Structures are given as C-alpha cells and as structure tokens.
Amino acid sequence: MTVDASSIASSPALAGSTEPMDTAAAYRAPGRASSSPRLISQTATGRLNRVRLLQLLYDVGPASRAELARLAEVTKTTIGSIVQPMIDAGILVEREPRQSSVFGGKPARPIWLSPLGRPIVAVHVGPGSVRAALVSLTGTIRSHSSARFSGTRSSQRSIIDTIAACVEDVLPGNEKPLGVGVAVGGMVDTDRGHIVAVNLAPRLSGLALGPLLSRRLGLPVQLDLHPRVQALGDRWFGLGRGVSSFASVYCGEAIGAEFVIDGTVHRGASGAGGEVGHTVVDLGGAVCRCGRRGCWETIATHTWLRQAAAAAQLPGARSLTAGGLLALAEAGSKDADELLNRYARNIAVGLVNLQQTLAPDLFILHGDIVQAGEVFRALIEQAVYSGIAPRPGGEPEIIFAKPEDDMALLGAAGLVLSESLDQLA
Numbered sequence: 001m002t003v004d005a006s007s008i009a010s011s012p013a014l015a016g017s018t019e020p021m022d023t024a025a026a027y028r029a030p031g032r033a034s035s036s037p038r039l040i041s042q043t044a045t046g047r048l049n050r051v052r053l054l055q056l057l058y059d060v061g062p063a064s065r066a067e068l069a070r071l072a073e074v075t076k077t078t079i080g081s082i083v084q085p086m087i088d089a090g091i092l093v094e095r096e097p098r099q100s101s102v103f104g105g106k107p108a109r110p111i112w113l114s115p116l117g118r119p120i121v122a123v124h125v126g127p128g129s130v131r132a133a134l135v136s137l138t139g140t141i142r143s144h145s146s147a148r149f150s151g152t153r154s155s156q157r158s159i160i161d162t163i164a165a166c167v168e169d170v171l172p173g174n175e176k177p178l179g180v181g182v183a184v185g186g187m188v189d190t191d192r193g194h195i196v197a198v199n200l201a202p203r204l205s206g207l208a209l210g211p212l213l214s215r216r217l218g219l220p221v222q223l224d225l226h227p228r229v230q231a232l233g234d235r236w237f238g239l240g241r242g243v244s245s246f247a248s249v250y251c252g253e254a255i256g257a258e259f260v261i262d263g264t265v266h267r268g269a270s271g272a273g274g275e276v277g278h279t280v281v282d283l284g285g286a287v288c289r290c291g292r293r294g295c296w297e298t299i300a301t302h303t304w305l306r307q308a309a310a311a312a313q314l315p316g317a318r319s320l321t322a323g324g325l326l327a328l329a330e331a332g333s334k335d336a337d338e339l340l341n342r343y344a345r346n347i348a349v350g351l352v353n354l355q356q357t358l359a360p361d362l363f364i365l366h367g368d369i370v371q372a373g374e375v376f377r378a379l380i381e382q383a384v385y386s387g388i389a390p391r392p393g394g395e396p397e398i399i400f401a402k403p404e405d406d407m408a409l410l411g412a413a414g415l416v417l418s419e420s421l422d423q424l425a
C-alpha cells in the first residue's frame, strides 16, 4: 500500500451526488448515521465537500486552488465555492502568495488551516483517567491537562467533576472553542452522547457524559468510541494521511479497532462496532470481563500479559507492558523472550481475523505495545503473515503509530471540526 497522495486521485476527492457516508458523515447527528439516504441533498453535498476538502488539505498540506482542483478532479470554480465559506468562517486562510515560476503567471496563494481559527477542546476518557487538550485547527496541541478518578469507586458526580475540571484547565480565557470532542475507552451511544459500558470501570457505565459536560461547559460536545476517534486522527493527522483504507487498532489494557474504508470511518448504528476485543478466538478459553468465554482480550491485554509473566516468575510482572518485557528478553531472559513471542502471536490472531474479514491491507497499531519497537512489530508481522490464507495482492502492512503521536486527542478534535462544518452555508 502506498502512503501518498496518489491514492486520493484514484477516487474523486470531492462529491457530486454519490457516497453519502464519509469520514465526517459517519459522525452525524442522531438517527442519520444508521441508514444512508438514497440520494444526497444539496446541503449535504456541500458539507461532504467541505469535509473532503479539509481531508485533502491535511493529506497534501497548503495548496493553491488550482492544485486542489487538479487533485480533486473538479474545476477551480468548484474549489472556490467550497473554500470561500470556510475562509469566511475563519477555518481556512489564504497564505502569502508564492513566487511565480520562471514561466511567469499570477503567483498562487496557498490555502491552509487558519492558525488563528477557533481552537477545539479534545478529551480522552479512559477507565481511570482523563486527558484534555486545546488543539488548534492545524492539529497543534496548545495546552494539555490530565487527572485520575476511580472507575470502580468514584461516584458519577465526582467523575463528571474531575472530567469537567480537567477540561476547564485547558479552556482559553479569551476565545470560545468550536466545541469539545471526547474519545471514550468503552462502549458508547453516540446518538445520546452516553457511555453504555466500560468493563474496566463500571462507574462510567450509563454515564450521560455528553449532555452533562455540554451543560456544564456551555459548549457543544461530540462523543465517540476511542478506536474510532483514533482512526479519524490517523486519517487526518497521522500515518493514515492519504491512505483510503486501513485499520486503526489499539492494544493495551483493552483491545479495539476501527476501519477506514474508501476514506470513510466505519460506524455502526448509534456508534456500535469496533469492539473487536470481544470477538471470540477460543471457544474453550478463559472467561472474559464481558462475561463471554475466549474473547481476544483474554489472550492479548495487560491482564493476560501480567498473569502470564507472574506464572513465569518474571520481575515486575504486576505492572509489565510490552516495552518492559522486551527489555527483560534483551537482558537474556529466555522466559521473557518466549512470552514476548506468545504476546505477538496472540495479537496476530485477532489481526488475521480482521484481515480475513475486511482486508484493510494496512494496520496502524497503537497503545503501549509500540514502546517495544521494531523487534515486536516484526514478530507480530511474522505471525500475521503465517496466519493468513494465501491470496493475490500481497501481504498486509503492519505499522506502529509513532509513540509521540496522540491520535485519540487529535481525532477528537477532528470529530468537532467535521461537525462544525454543518453550521456553514
């Protein structure tokens, strides 16, 4: 799979009258995402084109109207009609003209995201922690805050207080953000903005986080499943830029994955789907936190890893992650080396199932597993390759997200940005 802008050109980047579901259309308001309309209204086409234009800009960087027209396979006039409302709304700006070429002609003014546009508040709620950031339209994190709560003991009121205080920490004093995007590490109902269930943090289950936070902050709040938000972050700001189809996978205390297919982040009704950690890989396996038996999560999360490490009497087993396990293996521990290989194979089992089902051909892996670097990535890749049935078109690519990339937060910003395009004429 080629990670460059050429994959954009393979399908028209801007919409005429087809493909109503899109990266951002997948995050539409209640009731609209679960069934695709047969035809698409002029208003919806405008919105879709604005989202795709943003995606195109994030893919290729600052570009002139003529360059955008060429990439999108539409006329410069069409590009003009799409970018103008976004310039008027302060989302895009025209930069200083470039020098004209030796062939002369009018110098082009590149279009780019406005660094002075209204920022976005991005939030990531995990089983016992919350992180918030103020993100500029260009994808730069301007300020950051974090806090902890107990997902098993804290009351819902105190959890809301903790999350709201964390957000208030990053709110700018002098400007009103576009909105708040929240990535939730658990099952969500995106229509209602509620958290449905978090196995690791039962106190979060049933929490009306979206409405409560919105009332408290006086800002619109968009909420979605963490791996789905992460996939949006990958697509707009990360290693998925310019890639039309891929899977974004999270492996850590839990496992989740979401798919970008033909530029669209997949989303089931009311935000369902992506719960791949609870696909069964062993009918006779251990009982999972969800109550079923033999889920993928029973053989490839921290809980499994730490139990296996304790059984092998490895030092620091209770808080071990892939990075620590690699260090033990490299220091000469045969048991650690064996466990590292098992961990890679157990992660690969689920990836193989995803590849056999949807053939995304590119897997971007996130979570603390990336701390174990190239050695671990290669082990996972090897196990995936030996596990998939031969087929034409070659092997899928397995890559690790950059450890410094924060796709949960950047994706949460993308969630708000794509919703805000609804407000434009």
Ligand SMILES: [Zn+2]
Pocket (backbone or CB within 6 Å): 277, 278, 279, 288, 289, 290, 291, 292, 295, 297
């Ligand atoms: Zn399960």
